[in-house]
Amino acid sequence: MKIISLVPSITETLFDLGLSENEIIGRTKFCIHPANRLKNVSVIGGTKNLNITKIKALKPDLIIANKEENIKEDVEELQKYFKVLVTNVSNLEDNYYLLKTLGNLLGKQEIAQKFNLKIYEILAKFSTLEKKKCAYLIWKNPYMTVGFDTFIHDILDKIGFQNIFKDHKRYPEISVEDLKTADYIFLSSEPFPFRQKHIDELQKELPDAKIFLVDGESFSWYGTRLAKCEGYFQNLVEKCQ
Structure with a gap:
């Protein structure tokens, strides 16, 4: 599957889930992590000024966008030609389902679950603190x-x-x-x-x-x-x- 990520944190996440540079074929200029893996991934503009023509030329199987970080009109234009997953993450529960969704979609369920468990384990250590x-x-x-x-x-x-x-x-x-x-x-x-x-x-x-x-x-x-x-x-x- 060839994927373009329009979201910096999701680009990082895709690599963390085990995808390669051959699978992640496009990213924004703000996608800076992991730096050593991004050199050969095409830059398709910024999160809010996408190069639609360049995206079309790359012919992705999937584009991953975000409701807050990307412009609605750009996403709607891309949806005319490609499968677009529009994410919306406002809290930790949303983040859990984001990782679960990506794990299921990419066949990376086990590693996605490991990340979810690690995140909850880390944050649980602070749960008894006085606010x-x-x-x-x-x-x-x-x-x-x-x-x-x-x-x-x-x-x-x-x-x-x-x-x-x-x-x-x-x-x-x-x-x-x-x-x-x-x-x-x-x-x-x-x-x-x-x-x-x-x-x-x-x-x-x-x-x-x-x-x-x-x-x-x-x-x-x-x-x-x-x-x-x-x-x-x-x-x-x-x-x-």
């Missing part, structure tokens, strides 16, 4: 955060943090004033590339807050990525003790 109030920022100018119906929110909850914006949907715009009730503020490495200078800016306005840069891939890359994050999550939790 600490936090905010997770994904953008600046304006500041944007995550609401209850996002994958990031669910992962924060699973490792012992209470999102102070849990009553909001999707990715609301917020002000510095809105952050004052957070004990911890996490500045994500993506999609906005927060750096130390951004911590310094916020710290001046919120002197009592504990502000950390965090790895956006660990929180937002669904699929197999969570199975590799045990050490990272443990270190973050320990920093927040």
Whole structure:
């Protein structure tokens, strides 16, 4: 089966499930993991600016897209010519079924189940922690955060943090004033590339807050990525003790 992945975390997942470069024939420019396996996989644009002509020329048997990461009109255009699996992952349960679906579709049921079990085993270690109030920022100018119906929110909850914006949907715009009730503020490495200078800016306005840069891939890359994050999550939790 020849597959094109339009989603960075799913590209990584396909390789983790055991597919080869001969099977994964197309990817976006944001599909960067695993770096040593991607050199010979054709780049078909970005997640939101696909090169439809190039995709058609590759003649895939399957295209894997995502409701949030790809543009609806692009997906609908591709569906006229190819089989397209449109994924939608908003929480850990969705992630479980994503891996199960891919395992069944690709004949990789056993390895998909191993990844699911590993992910639940890792997150179970944090289940008894007392929840600490936090905010997770994904953008600046304006500041944007995550609401209850996002994958990031669910992962924060699973490792012992209470999102102070849990009553909001999707990715609301917020002000510095809105952050004052957070004990911890996490500045994500993506999609906005927060750096130390951004911590310094916020710290001046919120002197009592504990502000950390965090790895956006660990929180937002669904699929197999969570199975590799045990050490990272443990270190973050320990920093927040």
